Amino acid sequence: MAENKNSFVSGTTLGKHISGAPLTTDLADAASPGLLTNDIDGKIVKIRPMATPLxxxxxxxxxxxVSSMEVDYYSVxxxxxxxxxxxxTKVSDLDGGMQRVRLAVGEPEAFEVSDTMSLAVGNSRYTGYVMAKGEETLDVILPARLDLTKLPDVEAIRMGRAATQLDVQSPQFAVLPHRRTNLCQIFKQQIEQSVVMRDSHKAIGWEFTDQQEAAIxxxxxxxxxxFLFGTKCKLYDPVKGENVTITEGVWxxxxxxxxxxxxTFSTESLIDMLREAFTENSGSRRKVLIAGSELITAINKLEATRVITSRESVTxxxxxxxxxxxxxxxxxxxYSDIFxxxxxxxxxxxxxxxxxxxxxxxxxxxxRLDLRGSGQRNTEAIVLTEAxxxxxxxPDAHARIVAQ
Incomplete structure (x- = not known):
């Protein structure tokens, strides 16, 4: 190093020159400390998690x-x-080994005349035909061998409607959707930096567009x-003198x-969870589970079986x-860390x-806001907005999973 130092030649002012030796990083650092800096990663590590699946x-x-902040929608x-x-109660005997039975049921509106029903009694299943309907009772044709004393608390399940050859009409059916209301919420984010900040030299390439991306x-x-956990409400801001609408989440x-x-979460528990999620007015056969870390952990601890298979990843x-x-x-x-x-x-x-x-x-x-033109601030600003x-x-096609 002493030999290298002998290669330094003083300049006419404050600089140093090197004579008789090649320029190396050691010489450069000795002659001009700080000229060479440690490598700086020119790209900020922008976090891109799958943080907003919903x-x-x-x-x-x-x-x-929509053309209004208040949205009426109908679900069926x-x-x-x-x-x-x-x-x-037995009403009468009928031909063909059948009997007419009057059933008092909890939900008579589930059946109409000419509907068939299935009743599971013990290890046997019987088929009935609704021939007449009262306000709280159904007159049903059932096999005469059926012991009526065993029918209370049995669930009668509606099957297909059975018409006679001469029937032209059948009991009418229509469905009316249920009206619900949600409120649109105005989401805003403002990005602003001074003109001096914009024009200043930066050690890394962190520009206004990067600020916008992070803000989004x-x-x-x-x-x-x-969208997940919001509670619908409309309130008045006395400072701004305006109403504020807050939207309801899907939870x-x-x-x-x-x-x-x-x-005690097990493979059997997962199967039961899937059964409830996909059955009974459950919608399509492809659904999404957005969950917190404890539920994800419980699922990950399970081994794949011949009944439930797990693929590594699908996009x-x-x-x-x-x-x-x-x-x-x-x-x-x-996984959603929002949970x-x-x-x-x-x-x-x-x-x-x-x-x-x-x-x-x-x-x-x-x-883009023109704050300079309006004489407010010497900045450039952008406001992001969505309502x-x-x-x-x-609703029944979606389900909350709640840990006990």
């Missing part, structure tokens, strides 16, 4: 523009198809929380609640899911993407 799915699914379900027998993700995180809109015990709506394949349907599973943040790490929600609707009053947009809400068209 918002992502809703944006790529069924979107509907299926007609009940069973009733519990309270009392059975922060905004979507807030929207995801609202409270879901029609089912499935309770699981994570301490839908730009999100990487773990896929559970069962005889009931396919369940796409994704953990909200104190619901053991919970989750099963949503049916086919029956989730996004209502948009103001589409997602970026408006929207989510609704579930068939």
């Amino acid at each position: 918002d992502q799915i809703s944006r790529l699914g069924h979107t509907r523009p 379900d299926t007609r009940i198809d069973r009733a519990t027998v309270k009392e059975a 993700y922060d905004m979507r995180m807030g929207m995801e929380k609202q 409270s809109q879901a029609g089912k609640t499935i309770r699981v015990d994570l301490t 839908r709506w730009g999100i990487d899911f773990s896929e559970l394949c069962s005889k009931f349907g396919r369940l796409y599973v994704v 953990d943040v909200m104190g619901q790490a053991g919970n989750g929600i099963v949503i049916d993407p086919e029956y989730i609707q996004k209502h948009v009053f103001i589409p997602f947009r970026a408006d 929207s809400c989510l609704t579930l068209r068939y």
Whole structure:
């Protein structure tokens, strides 16, 4: 190193020159400390988690523009198809080894004249035919060998309607959707920096567009929380002198609640959970489970079986899911840290993407503000805005998973 130092030649002012030796990093650092700096990663590590699965799915699914901040929507379900027998009284004997029985049932509206029904008594199953209907009773033709004393508390399940050859008409059927209301919420995010900050040299390439990108993700995180767990309300802001609308999340809109015990969660528990999620007015055969870390952990501890198979990863709506394949349907599973943040790490929600609707009053947009031209601040600013809400068209196709 001493030999290298002998290569330094003083300049006419303050500089140093090197004579008779090649320029090396050691010489450069000795002659001009700080000229060479440690390598700086020129790209900020931008976090791109799958943090907003519900918002992502809703944006790529069924979107509907609306002309009001208050959205009326209609959801329908299926007609009940069973009733519990309270009392059975024999009315008369009929030809062909049959009998006419008057059944008092808990839900007579589940049946109409000419409907058939199935009753499981012990290890046998009997078929009945509804020949007449009263306000709280059904007159049913049943086999004469059926012991009527065993009918109370038996569930009568409606089967197909059976018409006679001369029937031209049948009891009328219609369904009226149930009206519900949700409120669009105005989501906003403003990005602003001074002109001096914009023109200043930076050690890394962190520009205004990077600020916008980070702001969009922060905004979507807030929207995801609202779309999941928001409570619908309209309030008055006395400072601004305006009303504020807050949207309702899908958690409270879901029609089912499935309770699981994570301490004893097993393959059998998972199968029971899938059965409840996919049966009884359950919608499509492909659904999404968005869940907290404790529920995801319980599922991950289970081994794949011949009944339930697990694929490593499948990509839908730009999100990487773990896929559970069962005889009931396919369940796409994704972890959401929002459940953990909200104190619901053991919970989750099963949503049916086919029956989730996004209502948009103001589409997602970026408006540039001219704060310099208006004489307010010497800055450049952009405001991100969206006014929207989510609704579930068939509530029973979606289910809350609640850890006990």
